Amino acid sequence: MKTNLLKSMLIAAMVLSMNVFFTSCDEETNTPEESFDTVVDESYSADVYDELEDIGDEAMSYTEENEAKTLTTDSKIQLYNYYRLSPCATITSVILNDTIKITIDFGDTNCLCNDGRERRGKIYINHYGYYWDGDVEIEYSFDNYFVDDNQLTGIRNVHRYRNENQYRQSDIIVNGEIILADGAGTISWDAEHTRIVTAGSDTREKYDDVIEITGSSNGTMADGSTFAAEITTPLVKTNQAGCFRWPVSGVREITINETTLIIIDYGDGTCDNLAEITKDGVTKTIELNRRRNR
Numbered sequence: 001m002k003t004n005l006l007k008s009m010l011i012a013a014m015v016l017s018m019n020v021f022f023t024s025c026d027e028e029t030n031t032p033e034e035s036f037d038t039v040v041d042e043s044y045s046a047d048v049y050d051e052l053e054d055i056g057d058e059a060m061s062y063t064e065e066n067e068a069k070t071l072t073t074d075s076k077i078q079l080y081n082y083y084r085l086s087p088c089a090t091i092t093s094v095i096l097n098d099t100i101k102i103t104i105d106f107g108d109t110n111c112l113c114n115d116g117r118e119r120r121g122k123i124y125i126n127h128y129g130y131y132w133d134g135d136v137e138i139e140y141s142f143d144n145y146f147v148d149d150n151q152l153t154g155i156r157n158v159h160r161y162r163n164e165n166q167y168r169q170s171d172i173i174v175n176g177e178i179i180l181a182d183g184a185g186t187i188s189w190d191a192e193h194t195r196i197v198t199a200g201s202d203t204r205e206k207y208d209d210v211i212e213i214t215g216s217s218n219g220t221m222a223d224g225s226t227f228a229a230e231i232t233t234p235l236v237k238t239n240q241a242g243c244f245r246w247p248v249s250g251v252r253e254i255t256i257n258e259t260t261l262i263i264i265d266y267g268d269g270t271c272d273n274l275a276e277i278t279k280d281g282v283t284k285t286i287e288l289n290r291r292r293n294r
Contacts, residue, residue, distance in 0.1 A: 041187045042187075049174050050195070054244075056123075064204075083239060089104055118146075124141045136160045142154075151178065169195070172195060187221060191215065194213070197210070197211055198211070210237070210239075213247075216230045225256055232251045236250055
C-alpha cells in the first residue's frame with residue numbers, strides 16, 4: 001500500500017511539473033514579434049488608406065501639368081518623378097471651375113508603381129474647392145481597386161485647408177474594409193486622422209514634404225479580434241529619398257480585444273524600416289514589412 005501510494009504521489013508530482021513547464025513555455029513563446037503579427041492588420045490598413053493622399057496629390061499635379069492641352073485629359077503617366085504613381089497608370093480628369101473629378105486607372109492587371117506596391121483597378125477622387133491653397137472637400141472611392149492583391153472598399157473623406165501656421169492640414173474620416181488576398185479574411189477599419197504637412201506646404205512637389213499624423217482608429221482584424229489604436233506621439237513621414245515608405249518617428253498604442261496593450265515606437269527620426277514593439281514590459285526591435293500578403 002505504501003509503495004502504491006508513493007508511486008501515485010510521484011506521478012502526480014511529475015504531471016504537475018510538466019504542466020508548469022509547458023505553461024511557462026507557452027508564456028515565453030508569446031513574444032513581441034508574435035504580438036506584432038496580430039497588429040499588422042491595423043498598421044497595414046493605416047498605411048494603404050493614408051497613402052491615398054499622396055496618390056491624389058500626384059494625380060492633381062499631373063492634371064495641372066496637362067491642363068493647358070485640354071480641360072479633359074486622358075493620358076498615361078509619362079514622367080518617372082512620382083513617388084507613388086507610374087507609367088502604367090492612366091489619369092482622366094474633368095475640371096469645371098472649382099470642381100475636379102479625377103479617375104486613376106491602374107488597369108485590370110497589377111501595375112507595379114514607383115513605391116514598390118502593385119495596384120490594379122480604379123480610384124475615383126472628387127474635389128470641391130481650390131485644391132492647394134483654399135478649403136477643399138475631397139472624396140475617395142474605389143472600383144475593384146487592389147493593393148498587393150488586397151481589395152480596398154469604402155469611402156475616405158477629407159477636409160483640407162491652410163491652418164494657422166499656413167500648413168496644409170487634412171482632417172480625415174475613413175470607413176473602409178480590406179478584403180485580403182487568398183481568402184485570408186476581411187479587415188474593417190474606421191479612422192479619424194489629422195494629417196499636417198509641416199514642411200513643403202509652400203510647394204506642390206512631394207520630395208520636400210514632412211508629414212505629421214495624429215488620431216485614432218478602430219475595427220476588426222482578419223482573425224476576428226477587435227482593436228482600438230491611438231497615435232500618442234505624432235507619426236512623422238518624410239519624402240526624403242528612401243524614407244517615405246515608413247514613419248521615421250512616432251508612437252502608436254494598440255489595444256487588442258480591450259485587454260492587451262501593444263506599443264509600437266517608430267524611432268527617433270532615423271530613416272530605416274525598424275520599430276520597437278513592447279508588450280507586457282518586454283521590448284523587441286522588428287523590421288517593418290509593407291506587404292500584407294507576405
